[in-house]
Amino acid sequence: MFKILERETLAEHINKFVVEAPLIAKKALPGQFVILRLHEKGERIPITICETDPEKGTITLVVQEVGKTTYELGTYQAGDEIADIIGPLGKPAEIEKVGTVVAIGGGVGTAIVYPEAKAFKEKGNYVISIIGFRSKRFVILEEEMRKVSDELYVTTDDGSYGMKGFVSDKLKELIEEGRKIDLVIAIGPAIMMKVVSDLTRPYGIKTIVSLNSIMVDGTGMCGACRVEVGGKTRFACVDGPEFDGHQVDFDLLIKRLAMYKEEERIALERYLKERGKA
Ligand SMILES: Cc1cc2nc3c(=O)[nH]c(=O)nc-3n(C[C@H](O)[C@H](O)[C@H](O)COP(=O)(O)OP(=O)(O)OC[C@H]3O[C@@H](n4cnc5c(N)ncnc54)[C@H](O)[C@@H]3O)c2cc1C
Ligand code: FES
Structure with missing residues:
Protein backbone atom coordinates (compact mmCIF):
# COMPACT_ATOMS: atom_id res chain seq x y z
CA MET A 1 0.00 0.00 0.00
CA PHE A 2 1.20 3.51 -0.82
CA LYS A 3 0.11 6.23 1.58
CA ILE A 4 -0.91 9.68 0.37
CA LEU A 5 0.86 12.21 2.60
CA GLU A 6 -0.42 15.40 1.00
CA ARG A 7 -3.23 16.26 -1.36
CA GLU A 8 -3.86 19.64 -2.95
CA THR A 9 -6.31 20.85 -5.58
CA LEU A 10 -4.22 22.84 -8.07
CA ALA A 11 -7.06 23.88 -10.37
CA GLU A 12 -10.51 22.72 -11.38
CA HIS A 13 -10.29 18.90 -11.71
CA ILE A 14 -6.50 18.84 -11.29
CA ASN A 15 -5.06 17.43 -8.07
CA LYS A 16 -1.58 16.99 -6.70
CA PHE A 17 -0.69 14.00 -4.53
CA VAL A 18 2.51 13.51 -2.55
CA VAL A 19 2.78 9.76 -2.03
CA GLU A 20 5.10 7.66 0.10
CA ALA A 21 7.07 5.46 -2.33
CA PRO A 22 10.72 5.39 -1.17
CA LEU A 23 12.09 2.89 -3.69
CA ILE A 24 10.57 4.72 -6.67
CA ALA A 25 11.69 8.10 -5.27
CA LYS A 26 15.27 6.84 -5.12
CA LYS A 27 15.39 5.61 -8.73
CA ALA A 28 13.08 7.84 -10.79
CA LEU A 29 14.46 10.22 -13.42
CA PRO A 30 12.71 13.00 -15.38
CA GLY A 31 10.41 11.61 -18.09
CA GLN A 32 9.56 8.39 -16.25
CA PHE A 33 6.14 7.33 -15.05
CA VAL A 34 4.36 4.92 -12.74
CA ILE A 35 1.35 2.67 -13.25
CA LEU A 36 -1.05 2.72 -10.36
CA ARG A 37 -4.11 0.80 -9.30
CA LEU A 38 -6.30 2.41 -6.66
CA HIS A 39 -7.66 -0.83 -5.19
CA GLU A 40 -8.06 -4.51 -6.01
CA LYS A 41 -10.89 -3.88 -8.48
CA GLY A 42 -9.30 -0.79 -9.99
CA GLU A 43 -7.90 -0.42 -13.51
CA ARG A 44 -4.25 0.36 -14.10
CA ILE A 45 -3.43 3.88 -15.23
CA PRO A 46 -0.08 5.51 -16.12
CA ILE A 47 0.87 8.79 -14.42
CA THR A 48 4.14 10.70 -14.82
CA ILE A 49 6.37 11.31 -11.82
CA CYS A 50 6.29 15.08 -11.49
CA GLU A 51 8.78 15.35 -8.62
CA THR A 52 10.70 13.11 -6.26
CA ASP A 53 12.15 13.62 -2.81
CA PRO A 54 14.55 10.69 -2.25
CA GLU A 55 15.30 11.81 1.31
CA LYS A 56 11.67 11.91 2.38
CA GLY A 57 10.93 8.89 0.16
CA THR A 58 8.09 10.59 -1.69
CA ILE A 59 6.92 11.07 -5.26
CA THR A 60 4.57 13.77 -6.51
CA LEU A 61 1.83 13.04 -9.02
CA VAL A 62 -0.39 15.63 -10.69
CA VAL A 63 -3.57 14.10 -12.01
CA GLN A 64 -6.38 15.50 -14.11
CA GLU A 65 -9.84 14.04 -13.59
CA VAL A 66 -10.93 12.82 -17.03
CA GLY A 67 -12.62 9.48 -16.39
CA LYS A 68 -13.63 6.89 -13.79
CA THR A 69 -10.25 6.15 -12.21
CA THR A 70 -8.95 9.71 -12.14
CA TYR A 71 -12.28 10.98 -10.72
CA GLU A 72 -12.10 8.29 -8.05
CA LEU A 73 -8.50 9.23 -7.23
CA GLY A 74 -9.75 12.82 -6.90
CA THR A 75 -11.77 11.72 -3.85
CA TYR A 76 -8.64 10.38 -2.09
CA GLN A 77 -7.33 12.50 0.77
CA ALA A 78 -4.12 12.64 2.81
CA GLY A 79 -3.97 9.43 4.86
CA ASP A 80 -5.69 7.32 2.19
CA GLU A 81 -3.74 4.56 0.46
CA ILE A 82 -3.25 3.52 -3.15
CA ALA A 83 -3.10 -0.28 -3.52
CA ASP A 84 -0.30 -0.60 -6.12
CA ILE A 85 2.20 1.70 -7.70
CA ILE A 86 4.83 0.23 -10.01
CA GLY A 87 7.73 2.16 -11.43
CA PRO A 88 9.74 3.98 -12.42
CA LEU A 89 8.74 2.91 -15.93
CA GLY A 90 9.77 4.14 -19.37
CA LYS A 91 13.04 5.54 -20.58
CA PRO A 92 14.27 8.66 -18.80
CA ALA A 93 14.39 11.86 -20.85
CA GLU A 94 17.74 12.65 -22.50
CA ILE A 95 18.92 15.73 -20.65
CA GLU A 96 21.94 17.32 -22.30
CA LYS A 97 23.45 20.75 -22.66
CA VAL A 98 22.19 21.85 -26.08
CA GLY A 99 21.82 25.64 -25.74
CA LEU A 211 3.22 10.00 -26.05
CA ASN A 212 0.14 9.41 -23.90
CA SER A 213 -0.98 6.21 -25.60
CA ILE A 214 -3.24 3.79 -23.73
CA MET A 215 -1.15 1.56 -21.49
CA VAL A 216 -2.03 -1.58 -19.58
CA ASP A 217 1.02 -3.45 -18.25
CA GLY A 218 3.66 -0.79 -18.91
CA THR A 219 6.37 -3.39 -19.45
CA GLY A 220 6.22 -4.12 -23.19
CA MET A 221 4.12 -7.29 -22.89
CA CYS A 222 0.55 -6.40 -23.91
CA GLY A 223 1.01 -4.19 -26.97
CA ALA A 224 -1.76 -1.77 -25.94
CA CYS A 225 0.53 1.25 -26.18
CA ARG A 226 1.84 0.61 -29.68
CA VAL A 227 2.56 3.67 -31.76
CA GLU A 228 4.16 4.23 -35.14
CA VAL A 229 7.38 6.19 -35.18
CA GLY A 230 9.43 6.57 -38.38
CA GLY A 231 7.27 3.88 -40.02
CA LYS A 232 8.10 1.34 -37.31
CA THR A 233 5.90 -0.03 -34.54
CA ARG A 234 7.18 0.98 -31.13
CA PHE A 235 5.85 0.42 -27.62
CA ALA A 236 5.50 3.76 -25.84
CA CYS A 237 5.93 2.18 -22.40
CA VAL A 238 9.38 0.70 -22.99
CA ASP A 239 10.70 2.40 -26.15
CA GLY A 240 9.36 5.80 -24.93
CA PRO A 241 7.30 7.56 -23.80
CA GLU A 242 9.48 10.22 -25.48
CA PHE A 243 10.03 10.17 -29.25
CA ASP A 244 11.10 12.43 -32.09
CA GLY A 245 7.90 14.37 -32.82
CA HIS A 246 8.77 14.65 -36.52
CA GLN A 247 8.64 10.84 -36.85
CA VAL A 248 5.40 10.13 -34.94
CA ASP A 249 2.20 9.12 -36.75
CA PHE A 250 -0.09 11.37 -34.67
CA ASP A 251 -3.22 10.61 -36.69
CA LEU A 252 -2.93 6.94 -35.74
CA LEU A 253 -2.26 7.85 -32.08
CA ILE A 254 -5.34 10.11 -31.97
CA LYS A 255 -7.47 7.36 -33.54
CA ARG A 256 -6.23 4.76 -31.04
CA LEU A 257 -6.81 7.11 -28.06
CA ALA A 258 -10.47 7.41 -29.05
CA MET A 259 -10.95 3.62 -29.38
CA TYR A 260 -12.70 3.11 -26.03
CA LYS A 261 -14.54 6.47 -25.79
CA GLU A 262 -18.00 4.90 -25.45
CA GLU A 263 -16.92 2.37 -22.78
CA GLU A 264 -15.08 5.15 -20.90
CA ARG A 265 -18.17 7.38 -21.00
CA ILE A 266 -20.39 4.58 -19.65
CA ALA A 267 -17.91 3.70 -16.87
CA LEU A 268 -17.66 7.33 -15.73
CA GLU A 269 -21.43 7.84 -15.86
CA ARG A 270 -21.99 4.67 -13.81
CA TYR A 271 -19.32 5.67 -11.28
CA LEU A 272 -20.70 9.21 -10.82
CA LYS A 273 -24.26 7.82 -10.43
CA GLU A 274 -23.11 5.35 -7.76
CA ARG A 275 -21.13 8.08 -6.00
CA GLY A 276 -24.20 10.35 -6.09
CA LYS A 277 -26.27 7.63 -4.44
CA ALA A 278 -23.60 7.05 -1.78
C1 LIG B 1 3.05 7.69 -20.01
C2 LIG B 1 1.81 8.42 -19.58
C3 LIG B 1 1.90 9.37 -18.58
C4 LIG B 1 0.76 10.06 -18.16
N1 LIG B 1 0.90 11.00 -17.18
C5 LIG B 1 -0.19 11.65 -16.73
C6 LIG B 1 -0.06 12.61 -15.67
O1 LIG B 1 1.03 12.87 -15.15
N2 LIG B 1 -1.19 13.22 -15.25
C7 LIG B 1 -2.42 12.95 -15.81
O2 LIG B 1 -3.40 13.56 -15.38
N3 LIG B 1 -2.56 12.06 -16.80
C8 LIG B 1 -1.47 11.40 -17.27
N4 LIG B 1 -1.63 10.45 -18.28
C9 LIG B 1 -2.98 10.16 -18.78
C10 LIG B 1 -3.71 9.23 -17.80
O3 LIG B 1 -3.10 7.96 -17.81
C11 LIG B 1 -5.19 9.09 -18.22
O4 LIG B 1 -5.81 10.35 -18.07
C12 LIG B 1 -5.93 8.08 -17.35
O5 LIG B 1 -5.49 6.77 -17.66
C13 LIG B 1 -7.42 8.18 -17.54
O6 LIG B 1 -8.06 7.14 -16.84
P1 LIG B 1 -9.59 7.27 -16.40
O7 LIG B 1 -10.10 5.95 -15.99
O8 LIG B 1 -9.76 8.37 -15.42
O9 LIG B 1 -10.30 7.78 -17.71
P2 LIG B 1 -10.98 6.94 -18.89
O10 LIG B 1 -12.38 7.37 -19.01
O11 LIG B 1 -10.66 5.49 -18.78
O12 LIG B 1 -10.19 7.52 -20.14
C14 LIG B 1 -10.19 8.89 -20.50
C15 LIG B 1 -9.03 9.10 -21.49
O13 LIG B 1 -7.80 8.81 -20.81
C16 LIG B 1 -6.93 8.05 -21.62
N5 LIG B 1 -6.70 6.74 -20.98
C17 LIG B 1 -7.61 5.89 -20.47
N6 LIG B 1 -7.06 4.79 -19.96
C18 LIG B 1 -5.73 4.92 -20.18
C19 LIG B 1 -4.62 4.10 -19.89
N7 LIG B 1 -4.73 2.90 -19.31
N8 LIG B 1 -3.41 4.54 -20.29
C20 LIG B 1 -3.27 5.75 -20.87
N9 LIG B 1 -4.29 6.58 -21.15
C21 LIG B 1 -5.50 6.17 -20.82
C22 LIG B 1 -7.60 7.93 -22.96
O14 LIG B 1 -7.18 9.01 -23.77
C23 LIG B 1 -9.04 8.09 -22.65
O15 LIG B 1 -9.79 8.53 -23.73
C24 LIG B 1 -0.50 9.77 -18.75
C25 LIG B 1 -0.59 8.82 -19.77
C26 LIG B 1 0.55 8.15 -20.19
C27 LIG B 1 0.46 7.13 -21.27
S1 FES C 1 1.54 -0.93 -22.04
FE1 FES C 1 1.64 -2.99 -22.63
S2 FES C 1 3.18 -3.04 -24.12
FE2 FES C 1 3.17 -1.00 -23.43
Whole structure:
Protein backbone atom coordinates (compact mmCIF):
# COMPACT_ATOMS: atom_id res chain seq x y z
CA MET A 1 0.00 0.00 0.00
CA PHE A 2 1.20 3.51 -0.82
CA LYS A 3 0.11 6.23 1.58
CA ILE A 4 -0.91 9.68 0.37
CA LEU A 5 0.86 12.21 2.60
CA GLU A 6 -0.42 15.40 1.00
CA ARG A 7 -3.23 16.26 -1.36
CA GLU A 8 -3.86 19.64 -2.95
CA THR A 9 -6.31 20.85 -5.58
CA LEU A 10 -4.22 22.84 -8.07
CA ALA A 11 -7.06 23.88 -10.37
CA GLU A 12 -10.51 22.72 -11.38
CA HIS A 13 -10.29 18.90 -11.71
CA ILE A 14 -6.50 18.84 -11.29
CA ASN A 15 -5.06 17.43 -8.07
CA LYS A 16 -1.58 16.99 -6.70
CA PHE A 17 -0.69 14.00 -4.53
CA VAL A 18 2.51 13.51 -2.55
CA VAL A 19 2.78 9.76 -2.03
CA GLU A 20 5.10 7.66 0.10
CA ALA A 21 7.07 5.46 -2.33
CA PRO A 22 10.72 5.39 -1.17
CA LEU A 23 12.09 2.89 -3.69
CA ILE A 24 10.57 4.72 -6.67
CA ALA A 25 11.69 8.10 -5.27
CA LYS A 26 15.27 6.84 -5.12
CA LYS A 27 15.39 5.61 -8.73
CA ALA A 28 13.08 7.84 -10.79
CA LEU A 29 14.46 10.22 -13.42
CA PRO A 30 12.71 13.00 -15.38
CA GLY A 31 10.41 11.61 -18.09
CA GLN A 32 9.56 8.39 -16.25
CA PHE A 33 6.14 7.33 -15.05
CA VAL A 34 4.36 4.92 -12.74
CA ILE A 35 1.35 2.67 -13.25
CA LEU A 36 -1.05 2.72 -10.36
CA ARG A 37 -4.11 0.80 -9.30
CA LEU A 38 -6.30 2.41 -6.66
CA HIS A 39 -7.66 -0.83 -5.19
CA GLU A 40 -8.06 -4.51 -6.01
CA LYS A 41 -10.89 -3.88 -8.48
CA GLY A 42 -9.30 -0.79 -9.99
CA GLU A 43 -7.90 -0.42 -13.51
CA ARG A 44 -4.25 0.36 -14.10
CA ILE A 45 -3.43 3.88 -15.23
CA PRO A 46 -0.08 5.51 -16.12
CA ILE A 47 0.87 8.79 -14.42
CA THR A 48 4.14 10.70 -14.82
CA ILE A 49 6.37 11.31 -11.82
CA CYS A 50 6.29 15.08 -11.49
CA GLU A 51 8.78 15.35 -8.62
CA THR A 52 10.70 13.11 -6.26
CA ASP A 53 12.15 13.62 -2.81
CA PRO A 54 14.55 10.69 -2.25
CA GLU A 55 15.30 11.81 1.31
CA LYS A 56 11.67 11.91 2.38
CA GLY A 57 10.93 8.89 0.16
CA THR A 58 8.09 10.59 -1.69
CA ILE A 59 6.92 11.07 -5.26
CA THR A 60 4.57 13.77 -6.51
CA LEU A 61 1.83 13.04 -9.02
CA VAL A 62 -0.39 15.63 -10.69
CA VAL A 63 -3.57 14.10 -12.01
CA GLN A 64 -6.38 15.50 -14.11
CA GLU A 65 -9.84 14.04 -13.59
CA VAL A 66 -10.93 12.82 -17.03
CA GLY A 67 -12.62 9.48 -16.39
CA LYS A 68 -13.63 6.89 -13.79
CA THR A 69 -10.25 6.15 -12.21
CA THR A 70 -8.95 9.71 -12.14
CA TYR A 71 -12.28 10.98 -10.72
CA GLU A 72 -12.10 8.29 -8.05
CA LEU A 73 -8.50 9.23 -7.23
CA GLY A 74 -9.75 12.82 -6.90
CA THR A 75 -11.77 11.72 -3.85
CA TYR A 76 -8.64 10.38 -2.09
CA GLN A 77 -7.33 12.50 0.77
CA ALA A 78 -4.12 12.64 2.81
CA GLY A 79 -3.97 9.43 4.86
CA ASP A 80 -5.69 7.32 2.19
CA GLU A 81 -3.74 4.56 0.46
CA ILE A 82 -3.25 3.52 -3.15
CA ALA A 83 -3.10 -0.28 -3.52
CA ASP A 84 -0.30 -0.60 -6.12
CA ILE A 85 2.20 1.70 -7.70
CA ILE A 86 4.83 0.23 -10.01
CA GLY A 87 7.73 2.16 -11.43
CA PRO A 88 9.74 3.98 -12.42
CA LEU A 89 8.74 2.91 -15.93
CA GLY A 90 9.77 4.14 -19.37
CA LYS A 91 13.04 5.54 -20.58
CA PRO A 92 14.27 8.66 -18.80
CA ALA A 93 14.39 11.86 -20.85
CA GLU A 94 17.74 12.65 -22.50
CA ILE A 95 18.92 15.73 -20.65
CA GLU A 96 21.94 17.32 -22.30
CA LYS A 97 23.45 20.75 -22.66
CA VAL A 98 22.19 21.85 -26.08
CA GLY A 99 21.82 25.64 -25.74
CA THR A 100 18.28 27.00 -25.82
CA VAL A 101 15.45 24.64 -24.95
CA VAL A 102 11.78 25.54 -25.37
CA ALA A 103 9.70 23.50 -22.89
CA ILE A 104 6.02 23.40 -23.83
CA GLY A 105 3.27 22.11 -21.55
CA GLY A 106 -0.35 21.85 -22.57
CA GLY A 107 -2.82 21.58 -19.67
CA VAL A 108 -1.81 18.79 -17.29
CA GLY A 109 1.17 18.23 -19.65
CA THR A 110 2.71 21.13 -17.72
CA ALA A 111 3.20 18.77 -14.77
CA ILE A 112 4.96 16.33 -17.08
CA VAL A 113 7.25 18.88 -18.74
CA TYR A 114 8.11 20.53 -15.39
CA PRO A 115 10.76 18.01 -14.20
CA GLU A 116 12.36 18.14 -17.65
CA ALA A 117 12.46 21.95 -17.80
CA LYS A 118 14.06 21.83 -14.34
CA ALA A 119 16.65 19.24 -15.41
CA PHE A 120 17.51 21.14 -18.63
CA LYS A 121 17.98 24.33 -16.59
CA GLU A 122 20.22 22.52 -14.07
CA LYS A 123 22.33 21.27 -17.02
CA GLY A 124 23.03 24.90 -17.94
CA ASN A 125 20.61 25.38 -20.83
CA TYR A 126 18.65 28.59 -21.46
CA VAL A 127 15.07 27.47 -20.87
CA ILE A 128 12.08 29.21 -22.45
CA SER A 129 8.83 27.72 -21.17
CA ILE A 130 5.42 28.06 -22.75
CA ILE A 131 2.47 26.67 -20.82
CA GLY A 132 -1.05 26.74 -22.17
CA PHE A 133 -4.51 26.16 -20.72
CA ARG A 134 -8.12 26.37 -21.83
CA SER A 135 -8.86 29.16 -19.37
CA LYS A 136 -7.48 30.96 -16.28
CA ARG A 137 -9.15 28.53 -13.89
CA PHE A 138 -7.13 25.62 -15.28
CA VAL A 139 -3.68 27.24 -14.88
CA ILE A 140 -1.29 25.05 -12.84
CA LEU A 141 2.34 25.17 -11.70
CA GLU A 142 2.97 28.70 -13.01
CA GLU A 143 5.32 29.64 -10.15
CA GLU A 144 7.14 26.29 -10.25
CA MET A 145 7.70 26.69 -14.01
CA ARG A 146 8.85 30.30 -13.56
CA LYS A 147 11.54 29.16 -11.09
CA VAL A 148 13.08 26.73 -13.58
CA SER A 149 12.77 28.94 -16.68
CA ASP A 150 14.72 31.91 -18.01
CA GLU A 151 11.54 33.06 -19.74
CA LEU A 152 7.97 31.93 -19.09
CA TYR A 153 4.92 32.54 -21.27
CA VAL A 154 1.38 31.53 -20.33
CA THR A 155 -1.33 31.21 -22.96
CA THR A 156 -5.06 30.61 -22.57
CA ASP A 157 -7.41 29.60 -25.37
CA ASP A 158 -9.99 32.20 -24.28
CA GLY A 159 -7.55 34.99 -23.37
CA SER A 160 -8.67 35.04 -19.71
CA TYR A 161 -5.00 34.96 -18.60
CA GLY A 162 -1.65 35.57 -20.30
CA MET A 163 -1.56 35.61 -24.09
CA LYS A 164 -4.74 34.67 -25.94
CA GLY A 165 -4.13 31.66 -28.16
CA PHE A 166 -2.37 28.32 -28.20
CA VAL A 167 1.14 27.39 -27.07
CA SER A 168 1.98 26.86 -30.75
CA ASP A 169 1.07 30.52 -31.49
CA LYS A 170 3.69 31.69 -28.98
CA LEU A 171 6.25 29.23 -30.34
CA LYS A 172 5.55 30.49 -33.90
CA GLU A 173 6.12 34.05 -32.67
CA LEU A 174 9.50 33.10 -31.17
CA ILE A 175 10.57 31.29 -34.35
CA GLU A 176 9.47 34.20 -36.56
CA GLU A 177 11.37 36.66 -34.32
CA GLY A 178 14.45 34.65 -35.28
CA ARG A 179 15.14 33.33 -31.77
CA LYS A 180 17.78 30.61 -31.76
CA ILE A 181 16.10 27.40 -30.60
CA ASP A 182 18.09 24.18 -30.30
CA LEU A 183 15.44 21.86 -28.92
CA VAL A 184 11.70 21.84 -28.30
CA ILE A 185 10.07 19.52 -25.75
CA ALA A 186 6.31 19.45 -26.20
CA ILE A 187 4.04 17.57 -23.80
CA GLY A 188 0.26 17.75 -23.76
CA PRO A 189 -2.74 16.58 -25.76
CA ALA A 190 -1.82 14.61 -28.90
CA ILE A 191 -3.23 17.30 -31.17
CA MET A 192 -1.03 19.95 -29.50
CA MET A 193 2.09 17.81 -29.94
CA LYS A 194 1.15 17.24 -33.58
CA VAL A 195 0.70 20.97 -34.27
CA VAL A 196 4.01 21.82 -32.56
CA SER A 197 5.85 19.10 -34.49
CA ASP A 198 4.34 20.30 -37.81
CA LEU A 199 5.45 23.85 -36.93
CA THR A 200 9.08 23.02 -36.13
CA ARG A 201 9.62 20.45 -38.93
CA PRO A 202 10.28 22.95 -41.78
CA TYR A 203 12.79 24.79 -39.56
CA GLY A 204 14.62 21.57 -38.67
CA ILE A 205 14.23 22.23 -34.94
CA LYS A 206 14.57 18.95 -33.05
CA THR A 207 11.28 18.28 -31.26
CA ILE A 208 10.68 15.69 -28.57
CA VAL A 209 7.15 14.66 -27.54
CA SER A 210 5.87 12.38 -24.76
CA LEU A 211 3.22 10.00 -26.05
CA ASN A 212 0.14 9.41 -23.90
CA SER A 213 -0.98 6.21 -25.60
CA ILE A 214 -3.24 3.79 -23.73
CA MET A 215 -1.15 1.56 -21.49
CA VAL A 216 -2.03 -1.58 -19.58
CA ASP A 217 1.02 -3.45 -18.25
CA GLY A 218 3.66 -0.79 -18.91
CA THR A 219 6.37 -3.39 -19.45
CA GLY A 220 6.22 -4.12 -23.19
CA MET A 221 4.12 -7.29 -22.89
CA CYS A 222 0.55 -6.40 -23.91
CA GLY A 223 1.01 -4.19 -26.97
CA ALA A 224 -1.76 -1.77 -25.94
CA CYS A 225 0.53 1.25 -26.18
CA ARG A 226 1.84 0.61 -29.68
CA VAL A 227 2.56 3.67 -31.76
CA GLU A 228 4.16 4.23 -35.14
CA VAL A 229 7.38 6.19 -35.18
CA GLY A 230 9.43 6.57 -38.38
CA GLY A 231 7.27 3.88 -40.02
CA LYS A 232 8.10 1.34 -37.31
CA THR A 233 5.90 -0.03 -34.54
CA ARG A 234 7.18 0.98 -31.13
CA PHE A 235 5.85 0.42 -27.62
CA ALA A 236 5.50 3.76 -25.84
CA CYS A 237 5.93 2.18 -22.40
CA VAL A 238 9.38 0.70 -22.99
CA ASP A 239 10.70 2.40 -26.15
CA GLY A 240 9.36 5.80 -24.93
CA PRO A 241 7.30 7.56 -23.80
CA GLU A 242 9.48 10.22 -25.48
CA PHE A 243 10.03 10.17 -29.25
CA ASP A 244 11.10 12.43 -32.09
CA GLY A 245 7.90 14.37 -32.82
CA HIS A 246 8.77 14.65 -36.52
CA GLN A 247 8.64 10.84 -36.85
CA VAL A 248 5.40 10.13 -34.94
CA ASP A 249 2.20 9.12 -36.75
CA PHE A 250 -0.09 11.37 -34.67
CA ASP A 251 -3.22 10.61 -36.69
CA LEU A 252 -2.93 6.94 -35.74
CA LEU A 253 -2.26 7.85 -32.08
CA ILE A 254 -5.34 10.11 -31.97
CA LYS A 255 -7.47 7.36 -33.54
CA ARG A 256 -6.23 4.76 -31.04
CA LEU A 257 -6.81 7.11 -28.06
CA ALA A 258 -10.47 7.41 -29.05
CA MET A 259 -10.95 3.62 -29.38
CA TYR A 260 -12.70 3.11 -26.03
CA LYS A 261 -14.54 6.47 -25.79
CA GLU A 262 -18.00 4.90 -25.45
CA GLU A 263 -16.92 2.37 -22.78
CA GLU A 264 -15.08 5.15 -20.90
CA ARG A 265 -18.17 7.38 -21.00
CA ILE A 266 -20.39 4.58 -19.65
CA ALA A 267 -17.91 3.70 -16.87
CA LEU A 268 -17.66 7.33 -15.73
CA GLU A 269 -21.43 7.84 -15.86
CA ARG A 270 -21.99 4.67 -13.81
CA TYR A 271 -19.32 5.67 -11.28
CA LEU A 272 -20.70 9.21 -10.82
CA LYS A 273 -24.26 7.82 -10.43
CA GLU A 274 -23.11 5.35 -7.76
CA ARG A 275 -21.13 8.08 -6.00
CA GLY A 276 -24.20 10.35 -6.09
CA LYS A 277 -26.27 7.63 -4.44
CA ALA A 278 -23.60 7.05 -1.78
C1 LIG B 1 3.05 7.69 -20.01
C2 LIG B 1 1.81 8.42 -19.58
C3 LIG B 1 1.90 9.37 -18.58
C4 LIG B 1 0.76 10.06 -18.16
N1 LIG B 1 0.90 11.00 -17.18
C5 LIG B 1 -0.19 11.65 -16.73
C6 LIG B 1 -0.06 12.61 -15.67
O1 LIG B 1 1.03 12.87 -15.15
N2 LIG B 1 -1.19 13.22 -15.25
C7 LIG B 1 -2.42 12.95 -15.81
O2 LIG B 1 -3.40 13.56 -15.38
N3 LIG B 1 -2.56 12.06 -16.80
C8 LIG B 1 -1.47 11.40 -17.27
N4 LIG B 1 -1.63 10.45 -18.28
C9 LIG B 1 -2.98 10.16 -18.78
C10 LIG B 1 -3.71 9.23 -17.80
O3 LIG B 1 -3.10 7.96 -17.81
C11 LIG B 1 -5.19 9.09 -18.22
O4 LIG B 1 -5.81 10.35 -18.07
C12 LIG B 1 -5.93 8.08 -17.35
O5 LIG B 1 -5.49 6.77 -17.66
C13 LIG B 1 -7.42 8.18 -17.54
O6 LIG B 1 -8.06 7.14 -16.84
P1 LIG B 1 -9.59 7.27 -16.40
O7 LIG B 1 -10.10 5.95 -15.99
O8 LIG B 1 -9.76 8.37 -15.42
O9 LIG B 1 -10.30 7.78 -17.71
P2 LIG B 1 -10.98 6.94 -18.89
O10 LIG B 1 -12.38 7.37 -19.01
O11 LIG B 1 -10.66 5.49 -18.78
O12 LIG B 1 -10.19 7.52 -20.14
C14 LIG B 1 -10.19 8.89 -20.50
C15 LIG B 1 -9.03 9.10 -21.49
O13 LIG B 1 -7.80 8.81 -20.81
C16 LIG B 1 -6.93 8.05 -21.62
N5 LIG B 1 -6.70 6.74 -20.98
C17 LIG B 1 -7.61 5.89 -20.47
N6 LIG B 1 -7.06 4.79 -19.96
C18 LIG B 1 -5.73 4.92 -20.18
C19 LIG B 1 -4.62 4.10 -19.89
N7 LIG B 1 -4.73 2.90 -19.31
N8 LIG B 1 -3.41 4.54 -20.29
C20 LIG B 1 -3.27 5.75 -20.87
N9 LIG B 1 -4.29 6.58 -21.15
C21 LIG B 1 -5.50 6.17 -20.82
C22 LIG B 1 -7.60 7.93 -22.96
O14 LIG B 1 -7.18 9.01 -23.77
C23 LIG B 1 -9.04 8.09 -22.65
O15 LIG B 1 -9.79 8.53 -23.73
C24 LIG B 1 -0.50 9.77 -18.75
C25 LIG B 1 -0.59 8.82 -19.77
C26 LIG B 1 0.55 8.15 -20.19
C27 LIG B 1 0.46 7.13 -21.27
S1 FES C 1 1.54 -0.93 -22.04
FE1 FES C 1 1.64 -2.99 -22.63
S2 FES C 1 3.18 -3.04 -24.12
FE2 FES C 1 3.17 -1.00 -23.43
